[in-house]
Amino acid sequence: MSGPGTAGAGRFAAHVRRARQSGSLVVQPRMGFAGARRMREGLRAVRDVAAPTAGTVTVDSYTRVGEYARALEALRSGAELNGFPLVAHGARRTREVLDGVASQDFPVQVRHGSALAGRLVATACAAGADATEGGPVSYCLPYGRVPLRDSVRAWARCCELIAARAEPMHLETFGGGMLGQLCPPSMLVALSVLEALFFREHGVRSLSLSYAQQTHPGQDLEALAALHRLAAERLEGGPDGGPDWHVVLYTFMGVFPRSAAGALRLLEESARLAVRGGAARLVVKTPAEAHRIPTLDENVAALEFAAAVASDERERIRARTRAGLRPAPAGGPYGVYEEAALLVDCVLEQAPTVGEALLRAFATGLLDVPYCLHPDNANRARAVLDPWGVLRWADPGRVPLPPRTRRAVSADAAVGSRQLLDMLGFNERRFDVEDVLGRRLADGAAA
Amino acid sequence: MPKYRSRSGKFVVSGVSSDAHTWNLVFLQLMLEERGHEVVNLGACPPDDEVVAACVHERPDALVVSTVNGHGHMDGERLVRTLRAHPDLAELRAVIGGKLGVDGAADRHVDALVAAGYDAVFASEHGLEEFADFLRELRPRRRAPAEPVA
Numbered sequence: 385m386s387g388p389g390t391a392g393a394g395r396f397a398a399h400v401r402r403a404r405q406s407g408s409l410v411v412q413p414r415m416g417f418a419g420a421r422r423m424r425e426g427l428r429a430v431r432d433v434a435a436p437t438a439g440t441v442t443v444d445s446y447t448r449v450g451e452y453a454r455a456l457e458a459l460r461s462g463a464e465l466n467g468f469p470l471v472a473h474g475a476r477r478t479r480e481v482l483d484g485v486a487s488q489d490f491p492v493q494v495r496h497g498s499a500l501a502g503r504l505v506a507t508a509c510a511a512g513a514d515a516t517e518g519g520p521v522s523y524c525l526p527y528g529r530v531p532l533r534d535s536v537r538a539w540a541r542c543c544e545l546i547a548a549r550a551e552p553m554h555l556e557t558f559g560g561g562m563l564g565q566l567c568p569p570s571m572l573v574a575l576s577v578l579e580a581l582f583f584r585e586h587g588v589r590s591l592s593l594s595y596a597q598q599t600h601p602g603q604d605l606e607a608l609a610a611l612h613r614l615a616a617e618r619l620e621g622g623p624d625g626g627p628d629w630h631v632v633l634y635t636f637m638g639v640f641p642r643s644a645a646g647a648l649r650l651l652e653e654s655a656r657l658a659v660r661g662g663a664a665r666l667v668v669k670t671p672a673e674a675h676r677i678p679t680l681d682e683n684v685a686a687l688e689f690a691a692a693v694a695s696d697e698r699e700r701i702r703a704r705t706r707a708g709l710r711p712a713p714a715g716g717p718y719g720v721y722e723e724a725a726l727l728v729d730c731v732l733e734q735a736p737t738v739g740e741a742l743l744r745a746f747a748t749g750l751l752d753v754p755y756c757l758h759p760d761n762a763n764r765a766r767a768v769l770d771p772w773g774v775l776r777w778a779d780p781g782r783v784p785l786p787p788r789t790r791r792a793v794s795a796d797a798a799v800g801s802r803q804l805l806d807m808l809g810f811n812e813r814r815f816d817v818e819d820v821l822g823r824r825l826a827d828g829a830a831a
Numbered sequence: 832m833p834k835y836r837s838r839s840g841k842f843v844v845s846g847v848s849s850d851a852h853t854w855n856l857v858f859l860q861l862m863l864e865e866r867g868h869e870v871v872n873l874g875a876c877p878p879d880d881e882v883v884a885a886c887v888h889e890r891p892d893a894l895v896v897s898t899v900n901g902h903g904h905m906d907g908e909r910l911v912r913t914l915r916a917h918p919d920l921a922e923l924r925a926v927i928g929g930k931l932g933v934d935g936a937a938d939r940h941v942d943a944l945v946a947a948g949y950d951a952v953f954a955s956e957h958g959l960e961e962f963a964d965f966l967r968e969l970r971p972r973r974r975a976p977a978e979p980v981a
């Protein structure tokens with residue numbers, strides 16, 4: 385289902401494509417360690433997992449916000465960082481980390497979360513990273529207070545750096561992950577597509593569109609179908625034939641179950657969703673998620689688990705096909721495609737370039753990410769979870785909705801602190817329930 | 832809603848310079864407002880001098896720092912030292928909470944943060960209950976009516 389351009393798309397896209405042709409899902413961690421030796425060890429361990437993987441270098445928070453001197457100071461003093469300080473290490477050191485580990489069968493991506501990412505992306509380019517992640521909106525609104533206009537300008541420049549590199553480099557939008565939770569799927573799908581269009585506008589030839597698992601498997605499946613459909617409609621064709629593209633799913637990015645069993649079940653659900661929804665790649669989480677930065681071993685175990693679940697899901701699908709059962713239709717009851725398509729159209733109408741259109745859309749509240757405190761976000765729109773976990777608009781603010789879903793909007797949008805925690809903790813409760821009940825039963829038995 | 836009404840206070844709620852997480856800030860704001868307090872929320876990634884300036888300007892009953900990205904033990908410490916170095920803020924009540932390090936050990940950084948200048952550090956599983964106790968004991972200052980701005 386991925387896009388047309390194959391030739392010259394680079395080794396990241398080629399690896400994902402080969403895996404897909406052999407029927408496997410590429411699995412990838414979120415992993416970053418401060419020290420160069422440790423980072424290299426981590427990459428090597430991920431490479432050696434017995435399934436198609438891609439490597440990740442997750443960057444620390446100082447580097448993300450441009451505090452390179454603080455990152456360097458922490459590196460020197462041995463203070464603990466929450467990721468790999470790419471700029472402080474520099475391109476040469478980073479190249480040494482990748483050398484002989486990154487390859488055709490194990491391309492490596494730098495994941496960061498930086499609005500003014502010029503220096504970071506230039507360093508990643510120079511170090512020979514196969515891919516990076518970003519976007520003018522998705523690496524700005526959830527990641528601090530840099531004005532959106534400055535981020536749009538910086539990301540145009542980043543795309544041009546990526547497009548200009550001699551060995552082709554891949555770029556993934558984080559549009560499907562906004563704030564991790566409580567952002568309606570149609571908004572996630574629309575932002576992913578809009579950022580992909582922005583990348584294309586600035587010359588990027590190999591890209592991926594993301595979607596993060598939310599709180600209802602049926603709605604998520606529909607969202608993945610909507611993302612594939614909208615990407616195909618908007619990215620393919622044109623004089624350049626369109627960029628090479630694929631869809632990447634993120635395991636849930638919000639408040640995670642605290643028990644290992646609960647965390648693994650949530651991860652399992654995401655791996656099944658990825659296969660059923662036709663994603664080419666899955667970025668996983670680990671049972672450490674609710675507590676702390678995961679260790680190398682926890683990352684490896686999560687990848688092996690996700691890969692095993694994915695092949696089990698494929699087996700189930702084959703068995704169903706053999707038995708003459710058609711795959712369940714990818715839904716439609718939640719109206720994700722209609723909402724997302726309308727949003728994309730309304731935004732693109734705002735201005736002749738995607739970058740300017742995004743700025744206007746946020747300034748007028750056409751695009752509005754619920755609960756996002758960034759000064760350039762209207763923060764009028766509100767979303768709620770219904771009792772089954774379906775994410776709905778409670779108050780869309782000025783976000784345009786098709787008549788069908790506008791009717792379904794619930795009126796009472798006031799949310800207190802207790803209800804907010806309840807909504808944020810929906811998956812935590814859903815997947816920890818056995819652990820909680822088990823403990824209660826055990827305590828009862830002991831009493 | 833609490834059954835009693837106490838004099839309401841004013842709080843500055845803030846992240847730290849490198850921390851982008853905001854659900855924690857949104858939650859703390861709602862919780863304090865529900866108790867009848869006034870909240871100034873500085874949002875994600877505030878540079879230290881913005882936090883200091885806001886405290887000087889707003890004269891809150893307390894500064895509530897919340898951080899979960901694992902850099903709190905460094906950013907939070909530097910912030911409170913800067914705060915305490917300011918002549919007007921040496922006595923300001925300042926607390927911090929969240930996930931302060933990267934290894935999940937709740938109490939590892941507590942002593943250092945208290946030594947650096949926080950009045951209280953809430954980093955355990957029971958952080959919120961302890962914070963509720965802290966709020967109950969907090970006597971908001973009687974404030975003079977705000978000076979009209981010329």
Ligand code: B12
Nearest residue numbers: 564638639640673676851852853854897901928929933962
């Ligand atoms: C959502 C999320 C994100 C979203 C945030 C969007 C946003 N703008 O808020 C996104 C995807 C953008 C994100 C990014 C990152 N994240 Co994050 N994120 C989470 C996640 C999944 C949930 C956090 C959340 O929203 N919780 C809901 C709120 C309401 O709860 P809370 O924050 O835990 O706060 C509660 C308590 O801690 C306490 N509390 C908090 N502050 C205070 C203060 C006081 C005074 C008191 C009394 C109590 C208190 O009360 C709150 C309510 O119960 C957590 C993991 C998890 N918990 O499942 C990771 C997590 C916090 N993230 C983490 C990290 C490291 C990052 C990144 C640096 C990326 C990376 N290297 O992995 C970047 C941040 C970049 C930066 N510059 O800081 C780590 C932190 C590791 C650590 N401390 O050991 C975590 C734990 C994940 C992990 N295991 O690696 N993240």
